[in-house]
Amino acid sequence: MPKYKYLGKATQKVDALERVTGKAAFGADIHLPGMLHGKVLRSPHPHAIIKAIDYGMALKLEGVKAVVTSKDLPSLEDARASFGGEVSIDQEHLRKLFLAHDKVLFEGHPIAAVAATSLEIAEQALELIKVEYEVLPPVEDAFKAMQPNAPLLHPYLYPKTLGQKPKNPGNVATIMFHERGDAEKGFAEADVVVEESFETAMVHQVYIEPQVDAAQVEEDGKVTLWTANQGIFNVQSQLSSILNIPLGSINVVPMEIGGGFGGKIITYVESLTIMLSQKAGRPVKMVMSREEVFKATGPGSPGYFTIKVGAKKNGKITAAYIKMIHDCGAFPGGPTPMASLVSFGPYNIPSIKVDGYDVVTNKPRVQAYRAPGGTPVNFSVESTMNVLADKLGVDPLKFRMQNYAKEGDYMVNDQRYNRIGVKAVLDRVVSSSHWNTPWEGPNRGRGMALGFWIGAAGTSSALVLINSDGSATGVSGQVDLTGTRTSTQQIIAEELQMPLEKVNVKVGDTDSTPYTMGSFGSRTTYSFGTAVYRASRDALAQMKARAATQLKVNPEDVEYAEGRFWSKKDPEKAVSWNEVARSTITRGEGVVTGRGTVTGLGHAPEFTAQIADVEVDPETGKVYVKRFTAIQDAGLAINPMQVEGQIQGGVTQGIGWGMSEYYYYDKGKLRNASFLDYRMPTSLDVPMIDIEIVEVPASEGPYGVRGVGEVSIVPPPAAIAEAIYRATGVRMNKLPMTPEAVLWAIKTKDKEREPVAANGDS
Amino acid sequence: MRLFEFAAPKSLEEAYKILSRADADVRALAGGTDLIDQVHQGRRKPSIVMDIKGIPEMKRLAFDREGLHIGAGASCTDIYNFPPVKKNYISIAESAALVGSVQIQNRAGIGGNICNAAPSADTAPSLIVHNARVVIAGPKGQRVLPIEQFFLGPGQNAMAKDEILLGIVVPPPPASSASHYLRFIPREEMDIAVAGVASMVVIDPKSKVCKTARIALASVAPTPVRAKDAEAVLEGHVINEALIREAGEKAINAAKPITDVRGSIEYRKELVKVLTRRTLTKCLETLGNR
Numbered sequence A: 001m002p003k004y005k006y007l008g009k010a011t012q013k014v015d016a017l018e019r020v021t022g023k024a025a026f027g028a029d030i031h032l033p034g035m036l037h038g039k040v041l042r043s044p045h046p047h048a049i050i051k052a053i054d055y056g057m058a059l060k061l062e063g064v065k066a067v068v069t070s071k072d073l074p075s076l077e078d079a080r081a082s083f084g085g086e087v088s089i090d091q092e093h094l095r096k097l098f099l100a101h102d103k104v105l106f107e108g109h110p111i112a113a114v115a116a117t118s119l120e121i122a123e124q125a126l127e128l129i130k131v132e133y134e135v136l137p138p139v140e141d142a143f144k145a146m147q148p149n150a151p152l153l154h155p156y157l158y159p160k161t162l163g164q165k166p167k168n169p170g171n172v173a174t175i176m177f178h179e180r181g182d183a184e185k186g187f188a189e190a191d192v193v194v195e196e197s198f199e200t201a202m203v204h205q206v207y208i209e210p211q212v213d214a215a216q217v218e219e220d221g222k223v224t225l226w227t228a229n230q231g232i233f234n235v236q237s238q239l240s241s242i243l244n245i246p247l248g249s250i251n252v253v254p255m256e257i258g259g260g261f262g263g264k265i266i267t268y269v270e271s272l273t274i275m276l277s278q279k280a281g282r283p284v285k286m287v288m289s290r291e292e293v294f295k296a297t298g299p300g301s302p303g304y305f306t307i308k309v310g311a312k313k314n315g316k317i318t319a320a321y322i323k324m325i326h327d328c329g330a331f332p333g334g335p336t337p338m339a340s341l342v343s344f345g346p347y348n349i350p351s352i353k354v355d356g357y358d359v360v361t362n363k364p365r366v367q368a369y370r371a372p373g374g375t376p377v378n379f380s381v382e383s384t385m386n387v388l389a390d391k392l393g394v395d396p397l398k399f400r401m402q403n404y405a406k407e408g409d410y411m412v413n414d415q416r417y418n419r420i421g422v423k424a425v426l427d428r429v430v431s432s433s434h435w436n437t438p439w440e441g442p443n444r445g446r447g448m449a450l451g452f453w454i455g456a457a458g459t460s461s462a463l464v465l466i467n468s469d470g471s472a473t474g475v476s477g478q479v480d481l482t483g484t485r486t487s488t489q490q491i492i493a494e495e496l497q498m499p500l501e502k503v504n505v506k507v508g509d510t511d512s513t514p515y516t517m518g519s520f521g522s523r524t525t526y527s528f529g530t531a532v533y534r535a536s537r538d539a540l541a542q543m544k545a546r547a548a549t550q551l552k553v554n555p556e557d558v559e560y561a562e563g564r565f566w567s568k569k570d571p572e573k574a575v576s577w578n579e580v581a582r583s584t585i586t587r588g589e590g591v592v593t594g595r596g597t598v599t600g601l602g603h604a605p606e607f608t609a610q611i612a613d614v615e616v617d618p619e620t621g622k623v624y625v626k627r628f629t630a631i632q633d634a635g636l637a638i639n640p641m642q643v644e645g646q647i648q649g650g651v652t653q654g655i656g657w658g659m660s661e662y663y664y665y666d667k668g669k670l671r672n673a674s675f676l677d678y679r680m681p682t683s684l685d686v687p688m689i690d691i692e693i694v695e696v697p698a699s700e701g702p703y704g705v706r707g708v709g710e711v712s713i714v715p716p717p718a719a720i721a722e723a724i725y726r727a728t729g730v731r732m733n734k735l736p737m738t739p740e741a742v743l744w745a746i747k748t749k750d751k752e753r754e755p756v757a758a759n760g761d762s
Numbered sequence B: 001m002r003l004f005e006f007a008a009p010k011s012l013e014e015a016y017k018i019l020s021r022a023d024a025d026v027r028a029l030a031g032g033t034d035l036i037d038q039v040h041q042g043r044r045k046p047s048i049v050m051d052i053k054g055i056p057e058m059k060r061l062a063f064d065r066e067g068l069h070i071g072a073g074a075s076c077t078d079i080y081n082f083p084p085v086k087k088n089y090i091s092i093a094e095s096a097a098l099v100g101s102v103q104i105q106n107r108a109g110i111g112g113n114i115c116n117a118a119p120s121a122d123t124a125p126s127l128i129v130h131n132a133r134v135v136i137a138g139p140k141g142q143r144v145l146p147i148e149q150f151f152l153g154p155g156q157n158a159m160a161k162d163e164i165l166l167g168i169v170v171p172p173p174p175a176s177s178a179s180h181y182l183r184f185i186p187r188e189e190m191d192i193a194v195a196g197v198a199s200m201v202v203i204d205p206k207s208k209v210c211k212t213a214r215i216a217l218a219s220v221a222p223t224p225v226r227a228k229d230a231e232a233v234l235e236g237h238v239i240n241e242a243l244i245r246e247a248g249e250k251a252i253n254a255a256k257p258i259t260d261v262r263g264s265i266e267y268r269k270e271l272v273k274v275l276t277r278r279t280l281t282k283c284l285e286t287l288g289n290r
């Protein structure tokens, strides 16, 4: 007998019907009586001082109802807060990010915002605002930013570091040193040491729905905000903090969300929309354009890595070193801490040394992008491991079999792993049909790579209401980004042993639901699912108590299954779930509300192994990904169909990251802020992605569930790079691996080959 | 986006009247797959947008002794599904079937593609190798131009402010000829050519000597260009592997590309070489298969 009735099944999405009929309401669907349309004036310069802003002419245009600039920002008490989860930003910088104060720090940085009776008028009004800039030279990349004479973005910035603070301010935001064991000794013990350098590009999450919101500020200052953010309570606390509005005076209403991937945790236009509504006294709606999204939201950080790994002849790794530099855009707070944690995560390595730097440049402030920091560092580490395996003369899989991390081993941050599934995913590679099917012939190659993501937990809460007809309603403020409503329904049905159709799921606003963290960091099903589980158990316990009263037995003596309570001692003594439910509205202790909350679950690490087959056109450099398999430990897949969807999405984004996506800057200006020249893969550019779910239960939480949302994006570039190497003999150490880059690499190799071969080099 | 007036004339006379309006900046709308985006982005700010698809002449698709007639408003899908195109103008069919995606092809046409005059326009090289002529019309009358004289620069064509494109005429292909178009894009669809090459060869069936060769390039110069040095390599000879290689090298002479996000100068030249070879090889295969 299967363990669960409703878990582990591909049940229909709760919101399937409203999705396919187009009834689901997204942010852009909001229409409020008297609503104005907002538009933002953005800087054309990446780096400049704002000398003066004159919007007198704009205000005179008929239909313009309000203009705001940084002069309209409320003053702040000196409370310090920071936001954004895995790639956090502090209060002051968040204020400067959504609206430039005296300095422009990236192309597209907001200068002013306008609310008008139509979008066209608002756009016209922008043209009437005069801004006087003193243009400064842009700091174009992390290396230039670190040079001693580089222009400063923030004259007050000193690095966050445990070491010595430099004397002068600079563009380095964080310096991180870490060593576990004795790396020098480890390298000395090694028989083979390889060192490689890598570079990855700035990429965007490219959620299909641009940022959109609407705000209505009442006479008494109360704010209602409709938004498509990944977490309504994050939005509430950010806005309360940066606009100095009491938290309880802001009600955030979640709309359906068209993708986020970490990019919709931080607020952008929301603050401007509220400021405009405050000033105009009317509701205001703001929709960003795709160009604005590319230029002025939070892409994923580009990184530069040097990696050294040493191993014994027998294949055991003795030491590893990584130096990483992350470009975090205009404000401090990059992915270096997370990237260092994931770097060597899949391996058991006695000594590890890490040097990390987060650096500011004149680019949009980076934000989380699905396993933030994971993909670039994994590409670099896994590629280095493949070089090492090659040097040792073992195949990449065997090499990993010799070095994988297991329960009790140390992570880079000196904590120990709880139960993890690295070996389980590797075992599945060994037995997979993909790995066992030959992929031969000219210009073809196969690669594999491991991926790791730690995953977050955080605070979650949920309610389970028992209705008088016996049905149940799960209520929470958990934004459904990935199918949360569906897994919530499954958990409640499982615990209350009632059919799925009797379980409703409602996502409410901040005014009517208890605090729960946003949907990010692979935490939702793991942590929020735990809250739902607890709320269901609580509701069941309360129902049992009611049944006990009615059966005149002790609550401990009540059994429940499939809609029926009975006395353990006298099974004939029984009452139905529905009867008990009906009685809650008329007598006894009243209505049943199950409450569940959780904070501080331990990690439930995600591991994956991915296999890629490619074929390369040696004359154009184009790489065709022909077959792809992702093997991932899900702990327990509550809904395997949704888990597969998550993995396929992550792999697709990872293929884009590896092959074609990048920000193309020219003197600080973004030249490809559109879907034409920012190349996401289309459906024809990715193969069918085979998924194999492995289930090694997590150490904590009900059912052994692990987060599944993030790790799938981590290894695709590394797996594909290895496949390209096997196909062509060239190692691609820079992302993206565009056809042009691959072609030149092949040509360079061919040129080097000729004389080298004559010298008898191996 | 600027607000504009919208017109949908049902006849050429009506259209000419609109074009004659002195103060108006009229832009014709065919499929709108270029124009709507340009207006939306503020890159074009017409005062009147005139949909030409309601004019019967604009939807014309016919094949007669003069050749193939393509109305300026015919969609790519209609064009490549028109049996005479499939049969006699392979390169044109191939390039029409490459534009954007199925959805784009249902709206976009060859007329809009060439009027837009993007250096990357996929149908331009094929029209050039097939010696097409364009028929331009306006209140002052009609005129005909060889397609090669139609393109003046990126986004610029040879039509006056009060003229519109009526259609394209492509002469019947010479006997024993074949044409093919290939482009290189980083993705598999919904992309813009980093380089594109159309080749057309006429081979004497007995002697196998190449009587005529026409090669045209996209995306490697401000306008589509003929690769005349490459053509000269082939004409008067029996085409073999070595000549194909040489033609590929010589085709580069016509390419004056730029470096941008889509590719460097060097890469585009490399692609011209490769695609020229591949289109020529395909042409020979097609003739061999016939």
Ligand SMILES: Cc1cc2nc3c(=O)[nH]c(=O)nc-3n(C[C@H](O)[C@H](O)[C@H](O)COP(=O)(O)OP(=O)(O)OC[C@H]3O[C@@H](n4cnc5c(N)ncnc54)[C@H](O)[C@@H]3O)c2cc1C
Binding pocket: B027, B028, B029, B030, B031, B032, B033, B034, B035, B036, B037, B052, B072, B073, B098, B099, B100, B101, B104, B107, B108, B109, B110, B111, B112, B113, B114, B115, B116, B120, B121, B122, B123, B163, B164, B165, B166, B190, B191, B192, B193
């Ligand atoms: C997603 C997408 C993918 C695309 N992919 C490709 C591709 O692969 N290859 C490619 O070459 N192009 C591509 N394009 C560009 C575009 O689809 C083509 O150029 C198409 O052929 C334009 O035709 P249309 O009928 O839509 O032109 P429209 O947009 O209607 O018009 C284009 C221009 O020509 C003018 N015009 C149109 N008809 C006339 C007329 N009769 N007289 C005078 N002027 C006229 C218009 O005013 C406008 O300036 C793509 C566009 C999109 C949106």
